[in-house]
Amino acid sequence: MSILVTGAGGQLGMEWVKFLGRMGLEHHAMTSKDLDITNSGAVDLTLNRVKPEVVVNCAAYTDVDGAESDVEKALRVNRNGVGHLAEWCAGNSIPIIHYSTDYVFPGRKTDLVTYPDGYPEDGETDPVNRYGESKRAGEELLFEAGAPYLLIRVSWLCGEFGNNFVKTMLKLGNERDRIQVVKDQIGSPTYAASVVKLSHQLLQQGHKGIYHITSGGMISWYDFASEIFRMAGVNTVVEPVSTSEYPVKAPRPAFSKLDSSKISSTLSIQMEEWDEGLTELMNKLNA
Numbered sequence: 001m002s003i004l005v006t007g008a009g010g011q012l013g014m015e016w017v018k019f020l021g022r023m024g025l026e027h028h029a030m031t032s033k034d035l036d037i038t039n040s041g042a043v044d045l046t047l048n049r050v051k052p053e054v055v056v057n058c059a060a061y062t063d064v065d066g067a068e069s070d071v072e073k074a075l076r077v078n079r080n081g082v083g084h085l086a087e088w089c090a091g092n093s094i095p096i097i098h099y100s101t102d103y104v105f106p107g108r109k110t111d112l113v114t115y116p117d118g119y120p121e122d123g124e125t126d127p128v129n130r131y132g133e134s135k136r137a138g139e140e141l142l143f144e145a146g147a148p149y150l151l152i153r154v155s156w157l158c159g160e161f162g163n164n165f166v167k168t169m170l171k172l173g174n175e176r177d178r179i180q181v182v183k184d185q186i187g188s189p190t191y192a193a194s195v196v197k198l199s200h201q202l203l204q205q206g207h208k209g210i211y212h213i214t215s216g217g218m219i220s221w222y223d224f225a226s227e228i229f230r231m232a233g234v235n236t237v238v239e240p241v242s243t244s245e246y247p248v249k250a251p252r253p254a255f256s257k258l259d260s261s262k263i264s265s266t267l268s269i270q271m272e273e274w275d276e277g278l279t280e281l282m283n284k285l286n287a
């Protein structure tokens, strides 16, 4: 089965490429330079040439704060780009795996009471910021296109490639004696390699539809940073701050947890806890 990966130079894209290489599966890794998904002509040309049997879309505009001032750019990639890929897949009856985010939900603190296990796949979307709006718009185009799809929402992604919170903390731990980290936003750090492995299992078993993939458990960014430093033996002091003390352009969700019980029962597995994924990642990073 030939798999084409878009956004192959990003955090999740590189993880997919590594996984497919290790499994000896035929694949075509397309970085943003190889294939710009906002260019519908280039999408058609490339996909007609490669003739993949599955498209995995890891391409996205992920600058959450940048999307507040340049929502058009976010929409071009996260909505239109998804539409181009999904239409080609629909026209060729090819399955597409597409990734989305917890930011399509409102992220209210009180939602923890309504959804103690996290937002379910059929929970009502109401994006928390412009980036979330652009990702939701992409989801809608995916549904409309009519290709067989797996829409996989993830959150707090951390892997060995690209940029993420763990790598940022390890860098700051080398540079600073103390840092401030937000304490009133909670979610589940999720290991990128596990996301790829589970996505591939869903594909292999022929599942379709929406799935949430996040680790078990829930913590704040502050507790996460503290655990990263503890595991790495870093002495940097972590000071808790509130969201209001740490102003950023885009509003962030107070509650980011996605309910992963659907994939858990579909694949008859138990989701790994966030600290198991973190341990594996720290070993990979030799931290």
Ligand SMILES: NC(=O)c1ccc[n+]([C@@H]2O[C@H](COP(=O)([O-])OP(=O)(O)OC[C@H]3O[C@@H](n4cnc5c(N)ncnc54)[C@H](OP(=O)(O)O)[C@@H]3O)[C@@H](O)[C@H]2O)c1
Residues within 6 Å of the ligand: 006, 007, 008, 009, 010, 011, 012, 013, 031, 032, 033, 035, 036, 037, 038, 058, 059, 060, 061, 062, 077, 081, 099, 100, 101, 102, 135, 153, 154, 155, 156, 157, 158, 162, 163
């Ligand atoms: N990271 C997280 O915590 C997180 C959380 C929730 C959901 N997600 C979702 O998970 C998916 C993967 O995220 P990630 O962490 O791997 O993001 P990432 O590291 O920022 O990777 C995104 C990739 O998309 C590429 N890209 C951007 N515009 C493109 C275009 N027009 N055509 C083709 N490629 C383009 C980027 O290339 P350039 O660098 O060259 O622009 C980059 O390689 C995304 O759908 C994201 O929304 C991520």
